[in-house]
Amino acid sequence: MSYNNTYDVIIIGSGLGGLTAGARLARQGRRILMLEQHVVPGGCATTFKRRNFTMEVGLHEMDGLDAQDIKLKIFEELGVFDHLEFIKLPEFYRTLTESGSFDFVMPDGIENAREALMQKFPAEARGIQTYFDTLIGVRSEVIRLQSMPRWKVALALPVFPLLFPMLVRNMKKNLGQFLNAHIGDTELKQILLANLGYYHDDPDSMSMIYYCMAQGGYYSGGGHYIKGGSQMLSDYLADIIRQHGGDIKFNQRVTSIIIEDGRARGVCFERNHGRHKEPSRAQAAVVIANSAVPNIPDMLPDPYRTKLQRSIANRVSSCSLLSIYVGFKSPPQPTGRGQYATFVAPHTIADLDELTANNRAPYSERGFVFVDYSRIDAGLSAAPRSVGAFCCVDYLNDWEGLSAADYRAKKEVVALQFF
Structure with missing residues (x-):
């Protein structure tokens, strides 16, 4: 099978979990491909404009940031507090x-x-x-x-x-x-x-x-x-991925996860909106699915699809x-x-x-x-x-x-x- 691009890690979805994983891995020298069906990164941690107002989508308040909070160590490692208030x-x-x-x-x-x-x-x-x-x-x-x-x-x-x-x-x-x-x-x-x-x-x-x-x-x-809104955090983490040689592609929907020798080895994806779907493939040693679990079986071939469907059937x-x-x-x-x-x-x-x-x-x-x-x-x-x-x-x-x-x-x- 031929691929358009080869990466170390492919991340499906750009919610805060995927962005944090991508930023940390990128800083460790991994080349990241992040695929997001929306036009901005962040999932619920985003904002949008209406006239002269910036609206906070969903992250109304973040908990913790005390000495015990694991987020504190991660944010310090990524330099978050040096760039965001x-x-x-x-x-x-x-x-x-x-x-x-x-x-x-x-x-x-x-x-x-x-x-x-x-x-x-x-x-x-x-x-x-x-x-x-x-x-x-x-x-x-x-x-x-x-x-x-x-x-x-x-x-x-x-x-x-x-x-x-x-x-x-x-x-x-x-x-x-x-x-x-x-x-x-x-x-x-x-x-x-x-x-x-x-x-x-x-x-x-x-x-x-x-x-x-x-x-x-x-x-x-x-x-x-x-x-300034939670989009500030999402954009900052996305910038870390780009600054360390990674790619983030928006308006992209993953259609399938490629399995070879029993392991995820890449993905097929296409434009989420627009006339020209432009199907593409990318290869990686690791695929992270930062997407809704019920959607993942549809990306997998059998028998992996059936196995995952059974494991989440009662959820x-x-x-x-x-x-x-x-x-x-x-x-x-x-x-x-x-x-x-x-x-x-x-x-x-x-x-x-x-x-x-x-x-x-x-x-x-x-x-x-x-x-x-x-x-x-x-x-x-x-x-x-x-x-x-x-x-x-x-x-x-x-x-x-x-x-x-x-x-x-x-x-x-x-x-x-x-x-």
Whole structure:
């Protein structure tokens, strides 16, 4: 088989995972080919322009960047902090109900958050303490485990429960089980789960370990926004790949992964849009698929296609987010008032099942978050203009099968319900 180009590594997709892998490998001397079906790199970490406004697509805040956070070491290695500014958010979030049953600001930092929650829910002090101890303990143990070489992990297996007690204690638990075991007040549970949509839509099917890693990062290191938008980070990582001899091709769709002698050896790809598809091939010793897992089997020949299809057959597609982007002539909240991220729920829930069910309620009744970029120096618009975004949990099946005209009409109807 002949190839148009030969590389060390081919990366399918240019989300932050692929960009980070590509940038690190490029700095190590590997020649990279990155193929992206969009016209810019970044996946959800992108921005777009509307008139005089820059809209943030999806990376509203990045967790962590504390001493334990693995991102810190990677960003320092890649020189990210020398080229980009990360703005620390003043608080974690505000959460309230439309019915007025509660209105609570989750402060930045573990100690501040714990103190504020215990002051509001003194009868739940023990559960609150257990919640934070578990979040921080699990996160610390996972990070320590990740840093150990495999031979050390193998030697540690007989005493694993002694070395990693928090991890062992929670590894088979879901988030709902944990909260129901340690916290009785449903209002407190709802406050703690205000930003659940960052990760999942159902606490009863969410891994406690995953939750601890993500939520623990926000409490330990805070939330951060990349000044100028997340596209700044994506573009910076893409530039590293190019500066070290790599190629990034946009508007390209990978049609197949080439398998030779049982190993991925290259890809076939073509233009994603346009009359002339211009089919091409590229060869590499390693192929990284930084794309949606359900799409990968269609790129593989049998028997590899069938094998992967079987292994993911019982997997359920995750929820997504509906985002409504808003440009303001002036800040939507008075100076000195309001929070960066405000989570709004219709009312206090009776149990966690009600929280999950609300994610599929009519849009007019569904909980949402409003992100107000005017609360920080986001660098997305010139004062007094500002931008914001409404977001809520949503699902692909709410939008499948619509014609282009019906899709546009539904977008208008849904967007108006949030105003």
